[in-house]
Amino acid sequence: MRTAYSVETVRTAERSLMARLPEGALMQRAAAGLAAACAQLLGRVYGSRVVLLVGSGDNGGDALYAGARLARRGAGVTAVLLAPDRTHPGGLAALRRAGGSVAGVGEAEELVQRADLVVDGIVGIGGKGGLRPDAARLAALSETSRAIVVAVDLPSGVEADSGEVRGAAVRADLTVTFGTHKPGLLIDPAREHAGSVRLVDIGLELPEKADLEALQHADVAALLPAPAAESDKYRRGVVGIAAGSARYPGAAVLAVAGALRGGAGAVRYVGPAGSAVIARFPETLVSDRGPAKAGRVQAWVVGPGAGDDAATVAEVLEADVPVLVDADGLRLADRETVRGRTAPTLMTPHAGEAAALLGVSREEVEGARLTAVRELAARYGATVLLKGSTTLVADPGGGPVRVNATGTPWLATAGSGDVLSGLAGSLLAARLSTRDAGSVAAYLHGLAGRYAANGAPAGAHDVANAIPQAWRDARGAASVRG
Ligand SMILES: NC(=O)C1=CN([C@@H]2O[C@H](COP(=O)(O)OP(=O)(O)OC[C@H]3O[C@@H](n4cnc5c(N)ncnc54)[C@H](O)[C@@H]3O)[C@@H](O)[C@H]2O)[C@@H](O)CC1
Ligand SMILES: [K+]
Structure with missing residues (x-):
């Protein structure tokens, strides 16, 4: 049985797990799974051009840490920061240490056009309502891009709990989701935005009763x-x-x-x-x-x-x-x-x-x-x-x-x-x-x-x-x- 859990349940499970783990451990698990999926899609990481679309929350943090891992393997990684002063500090520092660079929203279009891989870390389960204008513009770039698009946890712009899509949303080839599927990844119209979905186990302990079940x-x-x-x-x-x-x-x-x-x-x-x-x-x-x-x-x-x-x-x-x-x-x-x-x-x-x-x-x-x-x-x-x-x-x-x-x-x-x-x-x-x-x-x-x-x-x-x-x-x- 494939199951999906609501954001509230994920948050509860996340809190109880975080209390038992060193700080940042969960994000490292997520980023490692994300980077591995990206590397697999790229085939050859060395010399590839990777663009990270980075929002101001932990979803952006995942993208930055994964970007750092790819940069260490020789990819040219650029992070487009939606809110430079509210970007995940640890993730940004890790990317810089690994040789990655940073760009503003104004440069996004050109970067995305030349990219081999775009990582959508605009917003994850913390997203509220339709995407704000800047975020929506970045999401729209993914629709026309010829690069492979990988969404972090969820395609930005889709509602995690309901599968609703209000306004612009990222269209991904692959979504790498953490801990559990979210209902939106299995229900249209959001499902169509997710592409194929890969679940990365980060050790969350979830209740027996899911919000959604899919028979296999x-x-x-x-x-x-x-x-x-x-x-x-x-x-x-x-x-x-x-x-x-x-x-x-x-x-x-x-x-x-x-x-x-x-x-x-x-x-x-x-x-x-x-x-x-x-x-x-x-x-x-x-x-x-x-x-x-x-x-x-x-x-x-x-x-x-x-x-x-x-x-x-x-x-x-x-x-x-x-x-x-x-x-x-x-x-x-x-x-x-x-x-x-x-x-x-x-x-x-x-x-x-x-x-x-x-x-x-x-x-x-x-x-x-x-x-x-x-x-x-x-x-x-x-x-x-x-x-x-x-x-x-x-x-x-x-x-x-x-x-x-x-x-x-x-x-x-x-x-x-x-x-x-x-x-x-x-x-x-x-x-x-x-x-x-x-x-x-x-x-x-x-x-x-x-x-x-x-x-x-x-x-x-x-x-x-x-x-x-x-x-x-x-x-x-x-x-x-x-
Ligand atoms: N829940 C978990 O167990 C884990 C979560 N992780 C990551 O953390 C994410 C959740 O992080 P956060 O709680 O920081 O939330 P997000 O990063 O998903 O989103 C919150 C940020 O997005 C902005 N935002 C919210 N709605 C927006 C909108 N409509 N338009 C534009 N910007 C908007 C907010 O201002 C806030 O800064 C997950 O999706 C996942 O990627 C992982 O690092 C590992 C473990
Ligand atoms: K995302």
């Missing part, structure tokens, strides 16, 4: 349902799909396509698209009665392509089993009914749907995804999966938010969300919790999208077809035949 292959493998020898289809769980309409039969077909690959023992379909579903997937149990009379299921998916069929949504929400609500169903579901349910609910909006439910603009949701997903989960008393390039899953009672980054922009294709809801519903029927089902489905769906696209456009049915490959991949080659 091994975590997904441990959560995937595996049939026992004596399993029959009913024990493996039946997922009910109440989706599609005369106008949108395809949504039903795609939700069933996802559900068939999600580990449930059987898929029951209810709705007006039964013949389209059975033509494509003859293994589906098709019912022409409403959800309440269709037969027992262990979880329901309602909403994809539902049009204005509020009655079906209301009927499904009455069921005493986990329910996934997606697409049209989100608009049709009554909030108080969802809040009053005793079995868990999983809602799966994209940013536009989330915006409509929250009564804000789509841009607001996209700019502040973490806030939006937490707010929706709290308002509906439901687990919410907010789709996007970094999908987030939040439980209503708080706790770590799951973030998924396996997605690809190719997944933004019609019907891809229907496949995801079928897949997640199937995992719910296989008795995963709403949070696990949502995050495992997002993980597999993202991987499947990558396999299906493989650098070229793919349709939603291709994504569904690639789910078994993603599943096998997550489980690992050794256990594939189990």
